[in-house]
Amino acid sequence: MASTGLNSSVGPEPASADGPVVAGLLCYQDADTVGAVVAAVREGLAVHFADVTTQIVLVDAGSTDATEARAREALGDAGEILDIAAARSTADFLDLPYHGIPGKARAVRAILTAASERRAQACVILDAGVRTVTPDWVGWLARPVVERAFDFVSPFYQRHAFEGALTKGVVYPVVRALYGVRLRQPAAAEFACSGRLVDHVLQEDVWERSGSQLGIDIWLTTAAASGDFRLSEAALGIRAHGVRGEEALDLGTTIVQVVGSLFTDLERRAARWQRSRGLIPVEPPGAPSAAAPVAPNVDVERLIEACRLGYRELRDIWTWVLPPRTIVDLKKLLDRPVAEFRLDDELWARIVYDFAIGCRLRVAAREHLLRSLVPLYSGWLASYVLQVRDVSPEAADLRVETLAEAFDAQKSYLIARWRWPERLRTE
16 A cells, blocks of 8 residues: 655646656766666666666766766767766765765755656666666666656665664654654665656755755655655665775764754654654565675674663763653663663653754754764664564564554654653653
8 A cells, every 4th residue: 555645735847647767876986886887777777668768867976086987988878868967065075974975965956856857757866886786676666656656666675684773773763653654764875756756855945954965865755755645665685885985984973964864854844743643554565586684793792881881971961851760761771681681662762752852952962962872772772683683584574663663652752742842851
């Protein structure tokens, strides 16, 4: 069953039902992968949309390697090729974004604008740094839009239970609870959308807002979830990214960027999610075969010790955000031995919601407050790993769904604190 949200406006120039399919590629320092990705996209368009006009739009975010040259070589003279140099600012390159593409919002906007100008019936966007892109990715993402009139198709990647933990523990449960849609990877880089949704998001004021270059992945998903659009998922198998030459972000910076973007969106769309009730199923994905994901190494005892250290050093900051009973519950948890370390789902949901409230009320500098969430997230992650490390992938997926149900159940807590933030301070 497709999901439908509330009414929304669309652009004055609706897309043509027989318009082209536009494939957009986002590039940054991707000389090692862009050629293969372009070849996969060309083949995917030819195989899946042989009777439709197609267009490839390449946007480079300022690569200094051979990315652009190799992309042009791979594109050749096949069809009409549009190469857009997205406008960039010096600020884009000051901080490494979690998605690795500086000025990403401007690059995405350039692709969507190109799709709108061509009255495209569908636009699919891919990251040219992903090594595992296949021709079928284009079909799996875009065909539900072209053939079944879906407006937004979000990817579902095959991951080990420990991978994507920040999405599983925070982003997915919050998006599901607040917007009522079951998109399990709502901050993914790849997606497809209809011409109707393209025109809608181009009218939204997300593009030049503070934080847009970091938050665009989440914000586009919530824009689709907040409107009168049909949503679906596409199983793409394993997603493996190439190396762009930057050092990986530390956990604190990742949480500041990802969770900070999510909380910013909560503030912008508060009127919408406070009216949303219940869970509307999303069209489920298929299940392409793929090799089993490799298990990442997770040191549970180190995570628990980080949480205990955080309690000792950050408890005073947490009291600005968390009610006294939560502080007491955390103390009891941290006194338990490793084998019995379990962070209750509803307690974790309230902690996340309390931090969202704290950011909204500006109880401390935003980055400082978000970084103080890191030890608490480490504690949740340790508890989660202990619960899923010896179960099947299906059981691990069910564990995430159980967590999401706790966030659903605690939504009334968030709404109450959002509307009357001081009423629950002493409870």
